[in-house]
Amino acid sequence: MPNPAILTVDDDPAVSRAVARDIRRRYGDRYRVVRADSAEAALDALRELKLRGEQVAVLIADYRMPQMNGIEFLEAAMDLFPAARRVLLTAYADTDAAINAINVVDLDHYLLKPWHPPEEKLYPVLDQLLEAWTATAATATPELRVVGHRWSAPSFKARDFLARNLVPFRWVLADEPEGAELLTAAGVTANDVPLVVTADGKSLVQPTTADLAAQVGLATTPAADFYDLVVVGAGPAGLGAAVYGASEGLRTVLIERRATGGQAGQSSRIENYLGFPDGVSGLQLTDRARRQALRFGAELLSAREVVSLEDAGGARVLRFADGSSVAAHTVVLATGVSYRMLPAPGLAELTGRGCFYGSVASEAPSCKGEDVYIVGGANSAGQAAVHFSRYARRVHLLIRGDDLTRSMSSYLIDQIARIDTIEVHPRTEVVGGAGQEHLEEVTLRDTRTGETRRVDTSWLFVFIGAEPHTDWLDGAVARDGRGFVLTGPDLTRGGRRPAGWALPRDPYHLESSMPGVFAAGDVRAESVKRVASAVGEGAMAVSLVHRYLEAQ
Template sequence: MANPAILTVDDDPAVSRSVARDVRRRYGDRYRVVRADSGPAALEALREIKLRGEQVAVMLADYRMPQMNGIQFLEAAMDLFPRARRVLLTAYADTDAAIDAINVVDLDHYLLKPWNPPEEKLYPVVDALLDAWLAAPDEAISETRVVGHRWSAPSYEVRDFLARNLVPYRWLSADDAEGGRLLSAAGLTLDDVPLVVTPDGTSLVRPGEADLAAHVGLTTSPAEDFYDLIVVGAGPGGLGAAVYGASEGLRTLLLEQRATGGQAGQSSRIENYLGFPDGVSGAQLTDRARRQALKFGAEVLTTREVVGLESAGAARMLAFGDGGVIAAHTVVLATGVSYRLLDAPGLAGLTGCGVYYGSAATEAPGCAGQDVYVVGGANSAGQAAIYFSRYARRVHMLIRGGDLRRSMSQYLIDQIAANDGIEVHPYTEVAGGAGEGRLERLTLRDTRTGETRDAEASWLFVFIGAEPRTDWLAKAVARDDRGFLLTGGDLLAGGRRPPGWPLPRDPYHLETSMPGVFAAGDVRAGSVKRVASAVGEGAMAVALVHRYLEAP
């Protein structure tokens, strides 16, 4: 972070150089002196400083300047840096104007030109102003900043993307003073959000995920054209495959369309994963696994959508959504599953505006003192309910069945039963929702009687089962009737190998109907939907990759 700035602005080149020289001589070791030759140029400099998240301690502006005089400049500058101390440089004839400016722009001091010697007439004034500023300075900000609206779906998508990719950021409401200052510095209005400002001062207006990833330090392009192993999907299965593949010397590339961790990465707390007796959040587990894969030399790419797979002799070719192609000896498909959309009238247009799929942990603080509704009865729903109960007035779990025992681990059932802030509503489903620009109410239906009732609601989090992310594979590999990938023995219908299988051996345990292409984790038919099993399958897939590569 750069030193705080002292800005001087004067249209007379000789005076401008003199002011900057005297200020730099005494304060240059602690402050950065910024010199401008007009009010508009000085405002542009202030906007750049604001976008970079840096500080301005003192502004010294000449009164008599064309286009914009010193008072007008300081008045405009207050909107960007209200805590910076303000000094007007005046001639003796302009002292009345300087005195009037004390009320107009809350002027801290005015200096008569010339001020020689500066040791007597300049430095004592600036010393006092710097001491006053240091007692209550503007905050220096080094992380990415996001300016948006609370009930804006694009704003939510940006925040969720950054949070899931473990990119530190600061959220600023466009309606708050600091959010408004950033919009002004970027030359934008309230209608332009979300605005993302990176630490180097780059402004991104409503950025797409690929553009956002490229500007916040995430890697989006591969370093090579060919790899030993490409892993598609960076959930627990994919991360496990990447760690073991890279650690065993394979040139490994891990591709993720949105964020590492998958659904597990959104979990607020995982308590049944081996080696973490006190539990671990999905984000923490994901971060450790990602850093582990990178340590062993794996490449991790974000926002790369894979849209096709085909065999080309000994190579396996993957096509990207942007038209690019990449190849490898072997592929592990670990694309996981997606939450199903809640098919209820009125909800489709409210996604990101009160209706969320997955835990959306970034929204938890906003739920403070309000009721939260969670749909679903599996572990992910239970973990979310416990997490949101720390913030919400009450968490309502809506389940279609009579209790949680069918689909939830016992340790979570026990925690929910002991939590006074969580209420389970059996035989209940969401029949509809409504609201102007955001969720305001839900219609709930009793699954036994069909009776409905309305409930005021601003927060709905949906966990209603999952669908495999395999449509992009088309007919490249065999899938079951629900889209899950068939592997190993499941491909041997009637004891016969799958149609078109070119090898004299049967498919390996996790191998798909395309030799050299393996599946791991939730995307595989018959898999156990647990983090530990997905990681284990990722590791086992790498062992089978070695067997495939070493075969004659």
Template structure:
């Protein structure tokens, strides 16, 4: 429905085909330019049509239902229709003998008008009534909702995961809680229950129950299947390094495919504010920066695959083959690994059970409205934690940064420390760790331990955001490329031990600076051993890796 005009609907229901056609004809003649007229021959058919309209996000302005219909009369239909479209205006078509029933309907289901059949001439007996219905509907405001709709529960971890996936992939969506009347109406229209949440309804009316990310990506229009089997360059990971590589690879004529497991931007895409990136003196959010980079890569011809989990890499002659979790694969002349890092897991009782239900890794910006007026706790002392604290300070009553060390000075940029010190509702608790997360179905508090006095304190909160450490996504590379003891991939000079090239290296040259122990496989960004963990350096390494790919291809 996106991209075309959405006309409000005028619905008519009558089991007499002649009357049904006449009503629809008269309505189209007067209102067809601005409204879509839908007619049904029974109450059941009309309800089915309303459910489809509900799922598609199309508004219903008015409903006209015949009183005398078999199986379901007009009053019964309008009563059930109100559950789907409570703001639509309602009129009953009735014969003179049924005026008592019409008056009763006004009291029972809040019918706005009743029309006596026949209504000839319509200019005198039909149109004035419909004009009044439309005017009342307009005054209540019931605009179309062309976005993806998500129905879930605030404290449902799968619901949170779905919202984050859509938000980070810049897919517009509207959130409905199952506890709200409209959420219940959408579930009823979709023919599902609250046990099926999260429920995702696309603008075309497709219903997904607890969708896997790859199914969700496909349903909302993200590309998940490669258009070819062989490329010049496969870039694995769409953080700043991968996006940089994709932009430069595609712009320099390489047929490039960018593969991302979750969402473009990586860990940087979750940063609420980056203020030390060159060219943005007023700062820019990680989502904005990486979205611009994604659009730039696509403009140059990069193919982007979303929600694809890469599980294997191997060399087959001169080809480098990337395997996906579903058993499919793609191949290329060269591969750039830019899989980045993820936040390390916080180990304390209750953390795992409450993740996604009050405990979140990363900034989880979709939770900002729920933090209004509440105390928020942020674990970590690096820039990502400071940026999150500044972001949530605009919503929360207070933000407390929990730091294991003595202060922020050894791990956070000076400009961020100054901003935090100048923000009244942010405080820093040094020498403090999370001893436990408290709560049953969602987080209700945290137990903190003072590292100096070894005392504990329980404090109420519904939101704990974790930004600790960095774990590389390299388990799937075991036995393929050399890694250090922490799992980061070694490249270039780091592979030369005592002047010797890595085992299995067959080329008559040393590995290039960003090349791994597997020739033709390059590494950029945070996943590379000894790399500088900054957005600007990651972008630079992505661009540099493409230059080395060209040099590698010239050697072949």
């Protein structure tokens, strides 16, 4: 396999030669430098590399080019090499355009011209991007194929796990010729889906998420037995804690049972997060945070479920479902929440077969030309409605209240009002669902009149309530009546300290009833359910971890 390519494109011949020369001088022994003098020529080169099966590590494009500017080029190049890191060359006057590109094409870096000396301004940037790309490329399996049925819940679970963990794969229907051939070659039938076929021809029949994680290169086993900090849950709060913990020298391991990002990772567009004026997708934000945590030295364990927490004197021991364990001086609980299941009859057996909990962005293109029903009136439901409106014939947003003002941000309400294909149904709830192989209809009830009606649909997405992932903490830390972890002042109301608390001080602000165990983000009682506040609490928890460790 030829060396991966670093492609540069600039319509100024002098600049083009200079950047290619500087890159070749430092990286020419490991990477092939491809130079183009126009965006069209660069795209032609990328298409040729794609057909040859070669890899592209970094794309460097000048912003000001005729016919197609650098942002437009990078947007087109993403379709060919989505994993390539993206750099925009720009003059100081175009800095605003470069900042906007961070949201449009998930730009990794913008580089001001001139970049001399390259040892200070160019090479450190490329070193970091190439390191990140290499880490991704080492685990990527571009020819990974998933064979399954369109309405198979296990098939959906495998696809969703891979997609949310940013693992590239190709979806093959079991009743297509290629799918049938793969099933025959593996010695299984269409009843045995999902079948996952790796690039080297290995077949995984109905694999668990742990099997998938191990096969695609996601770490599942801790490298050590003892750490300074274990973070449970890789949503915004957990990622924030991992970044700050690892960056400040703590031996940190981050444990996630499904995929990094949590509920925020499923969001199609987060528009009120600081620093992203044009919004950012949950996957983009998650990927950046994950890469940042890994760069600082944090470990990330995927598809591992923690089932208990124990106080072992000076250590906190976390046990996994398989019986193994990991110990640490401190723990940050950041397990977040999950959407509540709809109690309506007929829907439980259709989960993953038309009824979905949370936004499943990978399903949006399949909804083209059809009616989609979304249950919920908070921001997550609104963001999903806007996203699905780009594909569906019509999006029906079902809410129990009179309007959206009580639970949804005003900017999102305004967006929804401007989209003709989104219809809000107030005082409406789902009371039933039916279908054979998949969801075919739902029954709606007017909460004011009690009248019911049936509507035909194959797509129902649910965003109601929030249940914390804390059953495994029963008997270990204090929780409120809904299962959220009590911390700090909530533990000492009435002037009493929590039962079993032996320290002479009160619990720190985010500290639970077990000393050295902190809670951050949505899992904490009375927390603000926003991405920014979750990240902030993750960072704050690390500062309290330091205070706890210094006092020991």
